[in-house]
Every structure is written in C-alpha cells, then in structure tokens.
Amino acid sequence: MSAEFELIDRITRDLSVGDDVMLSVGDDAAVLRFSGDTVVTTDLLIENVHFKRQWSSARAVGRKAVAVNVSDVEAMGARPSSVVVALAFPKDLDQEWVAEFEDGVKEECATAGVSLVGGDLSSASAIAICVTAIGDLEGRRPITRGGAKAGEVVAVKGNLGWSAAGLTVLQRGFGSPKDMVAEHLTPSVPYGQGIVASDAGATAMLDISDGLLADLGHLCERSGVGIDVDTSLLEIPDGVSRVAAATGKNPLGFVIAGGEDHALAATFRNEAVVPKGWRVVGTVNDSGAVTVDGEPWEGSAGWDHFA
Numbered sequence: 189m190s191a192e193f194e195l196i197d198r199i200t201r202d203l204s205v206g207d208d209v210m211l212s213v214g215d216d217a218a219v220l221r222f223s224g225d226t227v228v229t230t231d232l233l234i235e236n237v238h239f240k241r242q243w244s245s246a247r248a249v250g251r252k253a254v255a256v257n258v259s260d261v262e263a264m265g266a267r268p269s270s271v272v273v274a275l276a277f278p279k280d281l282d283q284e285w286v287a288e289f290e291d292g293v294k295e296e297c298a299t300a301g302v303s304l305v306g307g308d309l310s311s312a313s314a315i316a317i318c319v320t321a322i323g324d325l326e327g328r329r330p331i332t333r334g335g336a337k338a339g340e341v342v343a344v345k346g347n348l349g350w351s352a353a354g355l356t357v358l359q360r361g362f363g364s365p366k367d368m369v370a371e372h373l374t375p376s377v378p379y380g381q382g383i384v385a386s387d388a389g390a391t392a393m394l395d396i397s398d399g400l401l402a403d404l405g406h407l408c409e410r411s412g413v414g415i416d417v418d419t420s421l422l423e424i425p426d427g428v429s430r431v432a433a434a435t436g437k438n439p440l441g442f443v444i445a446g447g448e449d450h451a452l453a454a455t456f457r458n459e460a461v462v463p464k465g466w467r468v469v470g471t472v473n474d475s476g477a478v479t480v481d482g483e484p485w486e487g488s489a490g491w492d493h494f495a
C-alpha cells in the first residue's frame with residue numbers, strides 16, 4: 189500500500205458512527221440522513237496562526253479543530269452530527285504527530301457526540317487543517333444572528349477570557365495558569381447548550397470566536413440593534429486577574445475582547461427565560477452599536493485576521 193493510503197487506513201480503521209450516517213469513510217463521499225434541515229459550517233486552523241507546535245500537542249490541535257467547528261453548529265441551535273477533517277502537513281513531519289492529531293480528533297468527536305465521516309490528506313509547507321461540521325436542526329428553526337430586538341437580554345454560556353489569558357502567557361514563554369492555557373489549547377465548548385438556548389426561545393445566537401464585543405457587533409449588525417454590556421454582571425476569573433496583573437493589562441479586555449472563547453452568546457426576550465447556567469451580561473437596545481457600561485469601548489473589540 190502507498191504511504192498515503194496506509195495513513196488513511198490507520199486513521200479510518202476503527203471509526204464508529206452515529207445512526208444518521210448511512211455511508212461513512214471509504215467512498216467518494218459520505219451519505220447522511222437527517223430528520224430536519226441540515227446545518228453546514230467550516231473553519232480553518234493554520235500553523236502559527238491558530239496554534240504553534242511548541243505550545244500545543246498534536247492531540248490538542250486535533251481536539252481544537254473539531255471543537256471550534258462543532259461550536260458553530262451549536263450556535264445555530266442544531267444537533268451536531270458529523271465532521272470531515274482535511275489535514276495538510278510537511279513531508280518530514282513526524283508520523284507520530286499525525287497519529288496523535290487523529291487521536292485528538294476522535295477524542296473530541298466522542299465528547300461532542302459527532303461522527304468522523306471523511307477527510308483528506310495532502311503534503312504542504314506548513315500544517316493546515318480544514319474541518320467541516322454538519323448538524324441537524326431536527327425540526328427546529330435555525331437561530332441566526334439576525335433575530336435580536338431592543339428590550340431583550342444578552343446571555344453567555346461558557347468561559348470568557350480564559351483563552352486569551354492562556355495565549356498571553358504562552359506568548360511570553362510561560363505555561364501557567366494551567367487552566368487558562370488548557371482552555372486556549374483545547375476550548376471547552378458548551379456542547380448541547382445550543383439546543384437548550386433554542387428551546388428556551390433564543391432570538392439570536394452566535395459563538396464567540398473573535399471576542400465578545402466583536403461578535404456581539406456581528407449580531408447587532410445582522411439584527412439592526414445595539415447591545416450594552418454591563419461589566420458588573422461579568423466574572424473576572426482568578427487566572428485572568430493574575431495574567432492581567434503580571435502583564436500590566438486590563439483584565440476586562442481579556443473577558444470582553446479576548447477571542448477563541450467558543451462560549452455561546454444569545455439574546456432572550458427577558459431574564460426569566462434565560463436557561464440555567466447562562467450568565468446575563470447585557471441588554472439589547474436600538475443604538476445600533478455595542479457599548480460597555482454605556483460607553484464605546486476604546487480598545488480592540490477582538491481578533492481580525494487581516495488587520
């Protein structure tokens with residue numbers, strides 16, 4: 189067998205798949221069957237842009253690649269079903285790296301409850317990963333970024349600021365606080381909470397990849413509303429405070445503009461319907477802009493690949 193097909197064989201030998209998978213790996217395409225409308229999303233992970241090999245184990249990269257994509261399926265209020273994972277890497281990359289990456293992919297698939305149903309391999313000058321995630325709305329309406337109305341509340345489920353605090357210490361050559369670093373390397377997506385928010389009547393939703401303020405900005409633009417974030421409602425985790433103190437930065441910046449949180453943010457008609465475990469962080473108004481305690485935020489709102 190060729191080296192490429194030996195590798196594919198090793199990756200796909202022991203796959204188990206869900207009931208909605210009619211045909212998995214080994215043919216030209218997978219075949220899935222859903223009870224409702226289908227949700228499809230894709231996100232890239234590029235070496236030295238989204239991860240560094242000296243910071244991240246291959247297993248962590250594999251887990252993160254699946255997690256950030258399933259996060260976008262959750263944000264539509266769908267049940268995540270499956271992923272396809274394409275990986276390109278230099279010819280001289282240690283084979284062990286690829287094996288561990290695939291272990292990470294499978295581990296996160298199991299955690300998220302999705303099936304790995306296909307992928308692709310190629311050689312490349314740097315590691316590049318493209319995952320496509322697929323979900324089933326199961327008869328629910330999609331929760332878009334466009335349904336928020338003035339007078340509603342904004343709530344968040346997940347960890348804000350941890351990932352950015354972790355990234356900051358990694359960039360300075362440190363490895364702790366460990367919980368912040370771990371959250372950056374492998375975001376803990378609140379699996380299942382997209383459907384919970386949908387069933388609670390969420391009017392708009394998205395996952396926070398660029399930063400809370402930047403992503404709420406996308407939601408405001410789509411919905412034609414404004415949002416005021418009330419910082420008295422935010423929690424500044426201990427690890428974020430420590431990283432902020434050590435680096436002379438504003439801890440609030442990590443929480444509201446950090447990025448790669450992969451928490452879910454959603455709007456609800458009122459506080460009474462916000463699901464348990466979600467934190468109300470602000471209100472929807474008709475100003476057309478995102479503000480923080482009533483004022484524009486002077487710092488960066490979040491990540492921009494081309495800034």
Ligand SMILES: Nc1ncnc2c1ncn2[C@@H]1O[C@H](COP(=O)(O)OP(=O)(O)O)[C@@H](O)[C@H]1O
Pocket residue numbers: 231260397398
């Ligand atoms: N190259 C592209 N071609 C078509 N659509 C794209 C492209 N890049 C991004 N989009 C779309 O633009 C929207 C915003 O993209 P992005 O900011 O990456 O979303 P997210 O933060 O949810 O991953 C999404 O609907 C995405 O599918």
Ligand SMILES: Cc1ncc(C[n+]2csc(CCOP(=O)(O)OP(=O)(O)O)c2C)c(N)n1
Pocket residue numbers: 231232236237238239240256355397398446447448491493
């Ligand atoms: C080496 C390295 N430098 C910087 C970052 C920080 N970073 C990279 S991409 C990104 C934003 C999220 O990624 P993106 O590709 O924009 O995801 P999407 O919005 O499409 O879901 C952040 C905060 C990182 N993760 N790793």
Ligand SMILES: [Mg+2]
Pocket residue numbers: 230231
């Ligand atoms: Mg994207």
Ligand SMILES: [Mg+2]
Pocket residue numbers: 231256257260397
């Ligand atoms: Mg995304």
Ligand SMILES: [Mg+2]
Pocket residue numbers: 397398491
């Ligand atoms: Mg982005």
